[in-house]
Amino acid sequence: MSAHVPNLIVAALILPAVLGALTLLLLRHRLGASRIVSLGSCLALVGVAAALVAHASGGAVESYALGNWRAPFGIILVVDRLSAMMLLLTSVLALAVMSYAVATGADRKGWHFHPLFQFQLLGLNGAFLTGDLFNLFVFFEVLLIASYGLLLHGQGATRLKAGVQYVVINLVGSTLFLVGVGLLYGVTGTLNMADMAVRIAAAPPGDQGLIAAGALVLTVVFALKAALVPLHFWLPGAYAATTATVAALFAIMTKVGAYALIRTGTLILGEDAGPLAWLAADWMLPAAIVTTIVGFVGLFAARTLRDMAAWSVLGSMGVLLSAVAVFRVEAMGPALYYTLHSTLAGAALFLVVDLIAKRRGQHGDALTVAPRFCQSELLGGLFFLSAIGIVGLPPLSGFIGKLLILDGVRAAPEAAWIWATILITTLIGVLAFARAGSRIFWKSATVEGTIPVRALRGRWKGVGVAASLLASLVALAAFGGPVTTYTDATATQLFDPARYIEAVLGERSGGRR
Amino acid sequence: MTMELLVASAIAVLTAAGVYLVLRGRTFPVVLGLAFLSYAINLFLFAMGRLVIDRPPIYDKAAESYTDPLPQALVLTAIVIAFGMTAFVVILALRTFLETGTDQVDGREDGEAQP
Numbered sequence: 001m002s003a004h005v006p007n008l009i010v011a012a013l014i015l016p017a018v019l020g021a022l023t024l025l026l027l028r029h030r031l032g033a034s035r036i037v038s039l040g041s042c043l044a045l046v047g048v049a050a051a052l053v054a055h056a057s058g059g060a061v062e063s064y065a066l067g068n069w070r071a072p073f074g075i076i077l078v079v080d081r082l083s084a085m086m087l088l089l090t091s092v093l094a095l096a097v098m099s100y101a102v103a104t105g106a107d108r109k110g111w112h113f114h115p116l117f118q119f120q121l122l123g124l125n126g127a128f129l130t131g132d133l134f135n136l137f138v139f140f141e142v143l144l145i146a147s148y149g150l151l152l153h154g155q156g157a158t159r160l161k162a163g164v165q166y167v168v169i170n171l172v173g174s175t176l177f178l179v180g181v182g183l184l185y186g187v188t189g190t191l192n193m194a195d196m197a198v199r200i201a202a203a204p205p206g207d208q209g210l211i212a213a214g215a216l217v218l219t220v221v222f223a224l225k226a227a228l229v230p231l232h233f234w235l236p237g238a239y240a241a242t243t244a245t246v247a248a249l250f251a252i253m254t255k256v257g258a259y260a261l262i263r264t265g266t267l268i269l270g271e272d273a274g275p276l277a278w279l280a281a282d283w284m285l286p287a288a289i290v291t292t293i294v295g296f297v298g299l300f301a302a303r304t305l306r307d308m309a310a311w312s313v314l315g316s317m318g319v320l321l322s323a324v325a326v327f328r329v330e331a332m333g334p335a336l337y338y339t340l341h342s343t344l345a346g347a348a349l350f351l352v353v354d355l356i357a358k359r360r361g362q363h364g365d366a367l368t369v370a371p372r373f374c375q376s377e378l379l380g381g382l383f384f385l386s387a388i389g390i391v392g393l394p395p396l397s398g399f400i401g402k403l404l405i406l407d408g409v410r411a412a413p414e415a416a417w418i419w420a421t422i423l424i425t426t427l428i429g430v431l432a433f434a435r436a437g438s439r440i441f442w443k444s445a446t447v448e449g450t451i452p453v454r455a456l457r458g459r460w461k462g463v464g465v466a467a468s469l470l471a472s473l474v475a476l477a478a479f480g481g482p483v484t485t486y487t488d489a490t491a492t493q494l495f496d497p498a499r500y501i502e503a504v505l506g507e508r509s510g511g512r513r
Numbered sequence: 514m515t516m517e518l519l520v521a522s523a524i525a526v527l528t529a530a531g532v533y534l535v536l537r538g539r540t541f542p543v544v545l546g547l548a549f550l551s552y553a554i555n556l557f558l559f560a561m562g563r564l565v566i567d568r569p570p571i572y573d574k575a576a577e578s579y580t581d582p583l584p585q586a587l588v589l590t591a592i593v594i595a596f597g598m599t600a601f602v603v604i605l606a607l608r609t610f611l612e613t614g615t616d617q618v619d620g621r622e623d624g625e626a627q628p
Contacts, residue, residue: 138590141594145597148601156612157609160605160613161609161613163609164540164606164618165618165619167601167602168535168543168547168602171547171602172550175547175550175551178554178557178558179554182561182587183561185561185583186561186562186563
């Protein structure tokens with residue numbers, strides 16, 4: 001079993017890279033074949049990720065040295081519980097989104113949807129696997145350039161306008177990323193994250209100011225990706241302007257920022273970093289609490305369902321990062337469980353909103369009273385479920401996630417703030433979604449007539465995909481026991497980075513120090 | 514000492530110009546600002562390997578000491594990425610101007626009300 005693990009690690013990168021390039025070169029004009037290749041790639045990635053999770057769940061940390069250059073000189077790919085979990089989440093989400101795109105024909109609305117999608121997966125998988133800070137930058141660029149293409153998929157004036165803002169802000173973010181990496185390299189002389197952790201732990205007091213500056217600049221960049229207030233302004237515009245399919249995939253994009261915050265926060269700035277330990281926490285927690293409030297209050301400012309979905313993604317990032325920012329082992333497990341939930345729930349909401357918008361003719365997804373539309377009852381039910389999911393009411397996994405977070409942060413001194421924020425914003429979220437749902441489904445039910453639908457591609461298949469994402473939330477709640485065991489073990493592993501460092505640097509380091 | 518001062522102030526001026534231009538309202542200055550920022554960053558990364566004169570970055574029998582080769586590789590990567598991104602932003606900005614009829618970053622001409 002374990003002999004195959006290095007091959008599996010590379011397969012998670014090679015597969016989308018090669019298939020993406022081949023689709024671009026050979027299958028440019030053959031949509032059917034592109035779809036088969038894309039779906040096949042997504043399915044294979046689910047298999048690879050599941051095998052990696054099965055391996056990592058035993059607690060082993062595996063590394064793969066690219067080109068057989070040993071750490072810290074070469075670039076290392078590392079799989080621990082967190083990386084494996086994020087890979088599985090990405091591949092499951094990608095499979096659902098790709099099925100939806102194929103079912104509803106969203107992939108015909110522009111060029112090169114399938115290659116861009118594969119390159120996006122390459123960037124995401126790479127960012128979750130790499131153990132090298134500069135390589136993380138490169139994979140961020142890969143996933144960003146693919147996301148620029150996907151964001152603009154289908155084009156249109158509003159989408160281009162939002163696209164310019166999204167691209168410019170991310171380019172500035174990339175510049176800052178290089179500043180942070182440069183500072184840390186200048187002081188520690190390494191780019192390998194595990195090696196950097198060892199060197200920061202042993203850094204002389206004179207260097208600590210520079211290390212703190214570099215690490216905080218990096219934190220700002222990751223906070224920008226994670227849409228933490230006050231760096232969130234790009235998110236609602238970009239998510240609401242793009243196609244729902246792409247927005248659903250982008251539910252994982254903010255989690256890349258959260259992943260990077262968790263990884264650097266626990267590995268490089270962990271408790272062994274001496275005076276620099278948990279450096280970012282003081283800034284992250286207030287920002288995360290404000291993000292939660294802004295996200296859920298923003299729901300009331302929304303004029304369309306798509307806006308609502310975008311704001312609720314922001315709010316759920318706030319909840320997630322509030323739990324991360326206390327940097328306690330008992331809060332990290334729930335935060336990771338909530339990561340799984342909020343990604344799938346956000347994606348499901350975007351897909352359901354798209355299904356509704358397609359059936360309402362010129363009314364689209366605007367929050368207006370309009371005549372009934374086809375499959376109104378069914379979609380009403382799905383909207384109800386996805387709203388329950390994203391807000392965090394029982395019986396779906398959002399409730400369990402929030403409950404675990406509330407329990408996990410109990411020992412933190414800031415617990416009262418987090419409790420108050422999460423409980424009040426949940427109520428606000430319920431009100432906002434109840435208002436939207438009653439206007440679109442109940443008040444509209446009294447209006448005479450129905451909205452005729454033109455030839456609707458994939459009327460049932462699209463509904464099926466959205467329903468299966470919601471079913472995954474049910475599964476996440478039903479199998480809450482095994483999942484939380486895994487996420488809690490992940491948290492324990494994160495807060496004890498010696499194993500990770502040993503896996504990357506080899507026996508000679510004997511872990512830390 | 515002079516070299517450090519020169520390099521540091523060059524980075525500072527480039528960054529200042531870049532930040533100012535990025536904050537402008539129209540897309541063309543913003544693109545120029547991004548280019549300035551990436552120049553500043555390239556110099557900065559280069560300086561992170563310490564400023565040394567007349568030292569080879571790769572193995573040489575006759576050399577007594579070396580300069581750090583890694584930042585040079587990083588700068589090379591950063592240049593390639595920044596170049597590609599700049600080309601992309603230029604095309605995107607042009608396309609947006611043609612579709613929306615304005616080259617304001619926020620998509621509205623001055624004084625135009627919120628839609």
